[in-house]
Amino acid sequence: MDLPKALLDPPWKRKPAAAPSSEDEPILVPGLTAPDDRAILWEPGERERWAEVRPYGSWRDGEWEEAAEKFRDGRMSYEPTRAGFLAQAPEHLARPLLAGWEPHVTWDFDHSLQPIVARFETDAWDVAFRLAKQNAFGTGPILRPFLSADVARLFADWLYRLTSAQKIAHTWFGRHGLAAVPYLVPDALGKRVGPRRNAIKALRTIEGDVVGAARVHGDEAADAVAKLLVAAPPDNAPVQPPIRPPSLPTWLDVDALPRPALRDGGELPREACRHLLLAMVGTPGGRVDVSEVVDGAAGVCDPESLTAFAWALFEAWQAARLPKRSGFVLATLGRFGDDGTVRRLTPLVKDWPGQSGGYSRAVQGLDVLVEIGSDTALTQLNGIAQKSRYKGLQGEAQRKLLAIAQRRGLTGDQLADRLVPGLGLDADGTLTLDYGPRRFTVGFDEQLKPSVSDENGKPRKSLPKPGAKDDPDLAPAAYKRFAELKKDVRAVASGEVARLESSMVMGREWTRAEFAEFVAGHPLLRHLARRLVWLSGGRPFRIAEDRTFADLDDDAVELPVSANVQIAHPLDLGDSLTAWAEVFADYEILQPFPQLGRPVLTLADGEGRNGRLERFEGLTVPTGKLLGLTRTSWTRGPAQDNGIEHWISWHLAPDVTVVIDLRPGIAVGLVDLNPVQTTERVWIGKSPYSAVMENGLDGVNPVFVSELLADLTSLTPP
Structure with missing residues (x-):
């Protein structure tokens, strides 16, 4: 076989083509001015994710004024801690300090700035821009949602000049695309060589109707941009140094x-x-x-x-x-x-x-x-x-x-x-393993335990090892395939059980088509789905042995094409809960997680109105039990000093978060370091960085309240 030329004569060995030249003067349109507006354009959920990041530092109620004084007089000198204060302090204290904050750092600061930008948006513009300009690679990503003339000019400079910032520059231009064009055109058609060079490269990077986007500056500017996009690089473009070929590391033989x-x-x-x-x-x-x-x-x-x-x-x-x-x-x-x-x-x-x-x-x-x-x-x-x-x-x-x-x-x-992988199973959820002279069929029961039968359908305790009469190539491969299949199924089962339970708690819905294809019709997931009660249009049903849908009386249930389907929570079943539990007991159906036997809890009269759930405070809880809460909706707080996470929280609604403050806290990567935690405070706020809200859990979904109380009750000693 003839090898491709590139493998024998790689491109770094070839003499580069002569750079194109042009005798034309630069294309200039004087008098253009970039828009002077500033905007922060968030992607869906991005601002919320940034707001959930908490940098260094932790303060209690009553400590904010003293901390603000330390910030002002310089006693709070560690910049990440100062960032943490600005992200969490009451707004009347944080906003004036933000205006005069001039941190001087050279390390990566993107993480610490995210909650500040999410909180103050354009009021945090100057500090974010200044720090990003100091450290393109480390702090530059903070400017991803920013759009203005100075930001566009900065990213154009990075795109042309900095190898370390190529990725973030391409990401920014890919994100803002044509919206960035009006900010670049004045530089691209201006007299200053450096900004013109940078802007032209940026315009050539942007996809779409760049000429149309440039027309906000007039037809003359748009026509000039059209010429720029097809013109050869000018003679005064920087001379590129010779190509240095790649080299292999010394450790590689x-x-x-x-x-x-x-x-x-x-x-x-x-x-x-x-x-x-x-x-x-x-x-x-x-x-x-x-x-x-x-x-x-x-x-x-x-x-x-x-x-x-x-x-x-x-x-x-x-x-x-x-x-x-x-x-x-x-x-x-x-x-x-x-x-x-x-x-x-x-x-x-x-x-x-x-x-x-x-x-x-x-x-x-x-x-x-x-x-x-x-x-x-x-x-x-x-x-x-x-x-x-x-x-x-x-x-x-x-x-x-x-x-x-x-x-x-x-x-x-x-x-x-x-x-959710099908793992090579057919429509019936089985797989045929070929040993040559004999074959075996592998399937799975409702608990996703493997079952094996021979060609005559006779069940076997397990898949036999290859014998002397079996094909020496097919049989070992089939036996290995079975071992991998069992391992993969165990991994899938563990993850999917947790995902289904979370879907029930969060009220996630499937369309009828999605439910039929990805749940009831999936060769593995349908085994788990058969062990649950489902809900559509207020009508509960189960998946019967023949894959049809049946109600409490075993009558057939037909789902309309426009129907949505969800996993029923006990609160959704009302008076029929006990009857459904009896049906599952009669059929000896073991549920993959507690559904019909799940506790349903409510707040005591007036509980939480002061923004605290005090009956769950002061508990001594094994760290492992707290970590178990994160299998569904709870999330661990960010690591702070010495890599310690000081709280876990559940974001129940857009402006409602329940936070458990922990002492001494969870050590990242070494959770056994502090094997026991004390629930110092259980409180309700808009976020883990906000003040306590006195209206408590008013208006929160009763399912979320029940699940919250069940989780907190599980921390209480028996």
């Missing part, structure tokens, strides 16, 4: 890696193999497109051998103790990995944040799962988003899933439905 097999036999030559690795490393600054090298290798090499090659590279990296500046290793896994890669990599990704320098590595690992993009990969990503020992990693996984959902036009819940 190319000859120790298995050569990828060619599709028509043989192996990829050593030099071509080296070029493939160099392409994955990339040229400094990304100045050369190396995709033709990688795509060329993918076109001529056996996919399984490329997967093995990528994993061997990863193992070599592990053996070298994971040296830094080796992001190409995980990028190679993402490009050539498969479901087997996902299964081996995911446990490592989950553990990495607990290791020195492991958090950024774990985030790259999430990118690998996104890049592989298979059902198995996205299911594992979803599992991390639902449950992780490390809140930061969990949040990153959630953001990546949200981005995937938005690209597909789905909500997070809808994407999660589509990520």
Whole structure:
């Protein structure tokens, strides 16, 4: 097989083409002025997510005035703590201090500024802009929702000049798109060389009708922009330095890696193999497109051998103790990995944040799962988003899933439905395993325990090990497939039970079509769904053995095309609750989580009206029991000094949050450090940073109130 030219003569070895030249004068339109407005444009839910971030520092009622005085006279000198004060203090104290706040920091400050920007919006503009300008890579992301002439000019400069800010600059222009054009046009058609150069590059980056967006400055400006977009770079464009070829790290021995097999036999030559690795490393600054090298290798090499090659590279990296500046290793896994890669990599990704320098590595690992993009990969990503020992990693996984959902036009819940893997099961929820001379059928019962039967339908206790008469290739592969299937089903069952319980508590609804395809018709999820009572149009029903729907009297239930379906909460069932419990007992149906036997609780007269739930204060509770609350709607507070989380909270409604203050607090990554917690205070506010609200839980969904009280009661000693 002839190898692609790129594998033999990679682009970084080729002599670059001569830069185009132009004798034309710069295209200028004098007198244009950029709009002088400022706007913060939030994506759905973004402001709420930023508001939930709490930086350093914690103060009690009565301490705010003293803390404000320390802020003013400089005794509160640690900038993250000052940021924490501004995010949490009463507004009459925080707002005047924000106006005069001039922090001087060089480390990443994006996280600390998020709740301040969410709270004060454009009043926090100057401090956010100043800090972002000081540290493009670390604090620049705070400007993502900002739109103005100075912000557009800053991102255009970063886009042209800073390698470290390329990603955030492309993100900003991709986000604001044509809305940024009016702010760029005056610079692009102005006399000053630097701003003109930057703005032109930015305009050429933006997708869509740029000329039409430029027409707010008049037809002359729009026509000039049209010429700019097709014009060659001017003669006075900076001369680009020679291309520096990529280099391999010293820890990597190319000859120790298995050569990828060619599709028509043989192996990829050593030099071509080296070029493939160099392409994955990339040229400094990304100045050369190396995709033709990688795509060329993918076109001529056996996919399984490329997967093995990528994993061997990863193992070599592990053996070298994971040296830094080796992001190409995980990028190679993402490009050539498969479901087997996902299964081996995911446990490592989950553990990495607990290791020195492991958090950024774990985030790259999430990118690998996104890049592989298979059902198995996205299911594992979803599992991390639902449950992780490390809140930061969990949040990153959630953001990546949200981005995937938005690209597909789905909500997070809808994407999660589509990520429940079928695991190769057929429409009946079974899988045939071929041993050659004999075959076995694997299925699952209502508790998702595997069942095995032979070709005659006779049940077996388990799948037999391959014997001497079985096919030496098919039988071991089938036996291994069964072991992986059992492991995958256990992982799916654990995550889906928690998701279904959360869906019941939050009142999540499915359309009839979604329910039929992703719940009742799913080869695995339907087993869990059969053990629950569902609700549509106020009418409860269950899924019968023949997959039809039946009411309390076993009469058939037909769902209209326009129907929505949800999991019934005991409060939804009213007087029929006891009767439904009897039906499930008669059929010996074991529920996956408490539904029909779930406690229904209400507040005592006047309870919570002072903004406190005092009967749950002062409790001594094992840390593990508190962490158990996070399986549904509770979230852990951000880590503060010494990596301690001082509260957990539940956001019950847009302006209602219940907060449990903890002492001594939960140690991130080392929850056993403080095995017992005291519930110092249980209070109700708009958010974990607000003051106590005296109207308590008035108007909150009774289901949420019942679930809240059940969770708090579970913390009370028997």
